[in-house]
Amino acid sequence: MNQIVDYIQSRKENSSEPFCAFLYDLDHLREHVRRRVETLPASCRLFYAIKANSDEPILRTLAPIVDGFEVASLGEVKKVRAVAPDIPILFGGPGKTDEEIEGAIDHHVSLLHVESVHELQRVANLASQRGIQVPILLRVNLRGPLPDATLAMAGRPTQFGIDETEIAEAIRLAQGLESVKLEGFHLHSLSNNLNPEQHVRLVEYYCERVTGWIKEFALQITYLNAGGGIGVNYADLEEQFDWDLFVKRLGPMLEAKCPAGVTPLFECGRYLTASCGYYAVEVLDIKRNHGKNYVVIRGGTHHFRLPVSWQHSHPFQVIPVERWDYPFLRKELHDNEITVVGQLCTPKDVLAKDIVVPRVRIGDVILFQYAGAYGWAISHHDFLSHPHPEHVYLEQSDRTFAVGGNKHGRRIV
Template identity: 30%
Template sequence: MNLTESEIAACSNDFETPFYLYDGDFMEQHYKWLRALTDPAIHFYLSLKANNNLHIVKLFQQWGVGIEVASAGELALALHAGFTADKIIFSGPGKKKSELEFAVGKGIYCIIVESIDELHYIEELAQLENKDVNIAVRINPDQSFGNTAIKMGGVPRQFGIDESMLDSVFDAIGRLRYVKFIGIHVYTGTQNLNADSIIESMKYTVDLGAKIFERYGIVCELINLGGGFGVPYFAHEKPLDIGKITAAVNSYVQHARASLFGQTTFVIESGRFLLAQAAVYVTKVLYRKYSKGEVFIIVDGGMHHHAASTFRGRSIRSNYPMKCIRLQEADWPSEPEKVTIAGPLCTPEDCIGKDIEMPSLYPGDLVYVLNSGAYGLSFSPVHFLGHPTPMEILKREGTHRVIRHRGSAEDLIRNQAALCEI
């Protein structure tokens, strides 16, 4: 990220805090760097759940990335951003029939099926439309692959269909007329900083495609290798060795394409790795106070805008990387001190930083959270306590422009007020 403290401070003068500030130039450089490391046969798909800002999504569409959606709302947003149907895949363990109907009607590239019942729902809808529908099967593999922040495969989970049940899956597919099996999807975990486990998982997925051919005589047109590339948030974490991953996976894919999978599309999904390091979440100090010997800095943003950065639901209470900008120099001291940085909400979970060392902060100073481009606003309980949603600002080629307006007090009652007039 190339955002400077001076431009963050300038934005705080031009726009009301709290806000997200994205570096679009860094996003482009970062993606193109990753693209250059990776075999051209591997296609990148942006996981929309990581950030659903329309303008950011449009940038990735312009750079040729595909998109993975997980709801009818995300599908509608992807289409609005300019993605053509053949660049969209739809995943998720609990798709409603109305969502599947929307996806079938739009003729998207592939629906990732996560249960046998879902196969039958898609068949019914496809029959009504009288069209073939591409599906891939998400497989929960028989083995686990190392430690990830959130394990999503290799253990009992609601995601996908167990590898041991593949006979039943292909038996069901064989009896369907409109459902067209084109491939497989394996996603074993997110926020993974272990290069070896990612490599092992992706190799396993390629090998699984070969086993499916051996057992069922079907060549996968699509092999979705998953992703889960992590970024370091906490002091003890080290950056992921992307070069090691791409070198190994390039080799597996090249070998696969030279043998059985010459026409196969290989996919890597990413949201966090593509976006996280491209943004900051900027808050302003409201109050400085003392409680039982501790210093508390109260800021105007927190869990309702950036839940991932707070201690909500975390068993390990580590602080996201954050910095401050002192704007109120005056005669106030600036010696480093240990403080707790808390947001404005009426819950102790609204804690951005616990026992973190900062220069002395006073009302009007800024605190900003790094690595905030993914799972920020899209992951947060924005209705809690009714505070307005934050503005989002994009830096692109030296200019800053608003890409999401700040919310308003009326947002809390919108879609409800008319119903009260009974």
């Protein structure tokens, strides 16, 4: 955090331009993910779901650490191959085109997640035309019961996976197709689970279902993809998912319940990258309307859509900036409740609502934390054609670089 604040204040000392940037701490990212990989049970593999953030420096930082990447489009396949020509790739998503299936084959995707019987037939047909065998996982929409979470992909009607009541048909079809090899099952059912013991029970449930299919259909499979689903607590940054408890409970459970010879795969996105990223935006104005204080920032939900998408007030802190270039008094608030809004011509452009801050002034910088996942990647960048934010990637270096006003021993990738 200190290096992020130093960078912002240094930039503002040397520039009168309103500050607006996504900032990424690559050292934090590297250490955070490395520890997750190292502490998972030895039988497991950890993939990064790049939909959370597919920026090239993020992928380059993670490629030497994770066991592979999970993608959901041919475009994402190409992004991965641009930084890691040989790394394993898992390819999912409910609406793959023939071009994407053929692209997955051309780019040597390790496992293709098949989402329907029709898609299974299409994959088999395309593979047969090439005279090859494509390794697949069948994605199953389990009936449950499943835990509650912010987003649910299974246990209820959704567009994801094959209904569990139809899985027998899909397994028998896959067994009879020479051009596909059924390597296992993909059971990603929910997103943003904050309860580690509940998550272990979920993976245990997956193991039990897969064990049943192995016995019923005399299967010889290799993988159980348990998906991602590990969450981030935006409401209280001090109370995050207890990873240590999760892996402590996970190991013994897998020894007892995971079918022999089956490797559990995890494909986390948000949980791996959220904490390394920040969205930093300068305060352009402070105004009061109908009894409420509004802090207007250089930026908004067209850059950082997550808060309005999830209907929450995103956590932030105010970074003081002493520079003031105007010949009149600087407006400020003390110990007041504020709502942080962007530049868009819509009342929905709100990033945080009714938050008490000790002090905020026009010209200070609002620093939104845990913005490294589903921020820029999911936003409507060109709505109203405002300028895009900068994207700055900071990491430790052996010597000091003076780049863009940065003189704090940091390197901008």
